[in-house]
Amino acid sequence: MRLKDPVNITLGIAVEILYAFGIISAAFLVCLLIAWQI
């Protein structure tokens, strides 16, 4: 395993973007709950 392995870098970037989308999804859920006052 080395740093410049493009597969690892690509998967790493994908994981980081997924983390960001996780936060966005959770926040949007909060928006839905608050806006619809569920």
Place this chain on the structure above:
Amino acid sequence: MILKPSPQDLKNIGYYLGKIILGLGLMMFIPVIFGIALGEINPALDFLIGLEITLIFGLVLSKLCFTEEDLSWMQGMIVVSLSWLAATLLGAIPLYLSGHWSSYLDTCFDAMSGFATTGLTLVQDLDHLSLTHNLWRHLIMFIGGQGIVIVALSFFVKGASGAFKMYVGEARDERILPNVVHTSRFIWLVSITYLILGTLALGTIGVFEGMKPLNAFFHGACVFMAAFDTGGFAPQSQNILYYHSLPFEAVTIVIMLLGAINFKLHYHIWMGNRKEILKNIETRALFVAIMATFLVVALGLNQKGVYAGAIALFRKGFYQLVSGHTGTGFMTIYAQQFISDWNHLALVGVIIAMGLGGAVCSTTGAIKMLRIGTVFKALLEDIKRIILPDKAIVVKKMHHIKDIFLEDKQARAALLITLAYLCLYGLGALIGMWFGYPFLESLFESTSAAGNVGLSCGITAVTMPAALKLTYIFQMWAGRLEFMSVFTLIGFLVSVFRGR
């Protein structure tokens, strides 16, 4: 007894400071070439003048103070704090020559705001600023986000142990790779990789939204640099509101969050340790903190009933919140709307988020998640000690790349920096109130400056008192360097006058 600095101390400081200034001067070649390529000759000349002054200053310092000695800890810290001041004064020259700033102080305010990745701005008529000057505004965020010293380490300083001392002085206490020069190159690798991806994504959205391709990709690159380096400048005066695009806003949220991740964590994830993102105390703390502060903001906004529907709440409420939490300062509302449209509960939610910040060893400012996590774990440990029987042994662990047993000295260090930030937020708020601004607005703007955020509720303006501009410049500088380098410089100045 305080010792007076020796001539060798001054020589070491001057030599390394000269090297860093040379690094900054070389970066000014980028806008010169860019300006000539676009046919913006006058702006290119502004940068040529700035470049010459910077290179002359750097060359004279490094030649006059030439030394082969390594830096001591004190010298390293002083070089870092002085290099940020020198970068502000020199980096402001080409901006001032554009005529878009009403005074050199205003230009220095913007230069410090750029280098410290804050985003507060005093520029006038931004919409008619040349592309070359606009590029420099965003480039200084890119340089400052990685670290001015990192630029010099990558090109000039070869593996000296002094390099590590400057690296630490620039609020990067985590060494990613054993060699600090390799560490700084890795930081550039991450930033350049995301620069290409981010510019492509934002530029493509811009084209689909109807912008001309060249303009769309220029805006994409500028906005990326400001988002990943959690800066907050934008090419247009309306900031992100200018684009009126949900996909553009969603992508910038992703980039801001990526910028708030620790470079050490980037390294381990890119090396294949992908589960670390779920286990790391910083990513967990960031998720919880964003959700908790957003809940406060959302409840506040819902009380006021200003944004009807989930999409509006997301685009106006969550966007400002995540922009504040990551220390970016992008806005999809006008500054005055914080006061006219938002209630106190929502404002307090954003102030707390701005005060917390992102991960250590990232491009964000403020207290940061590792310290919040450490203080929280230490608090839990103490509560357990009280609840459990006297004979019980309480051991607290946290996971940051590896399992770490929490020791008192870690908790103490985290608490001290947290306290220093809280004092800095409070100090700026007091000075703001002294100039007649209301409490909450003063605290908002002060936290934004000291936490290197860049959200504004309207106080930051050309007409604000010069003393308040200087206060915010000091807050941006001290907040970005996380105090130690600044305190060392103050101690050094005291020793110059009072030492024996």
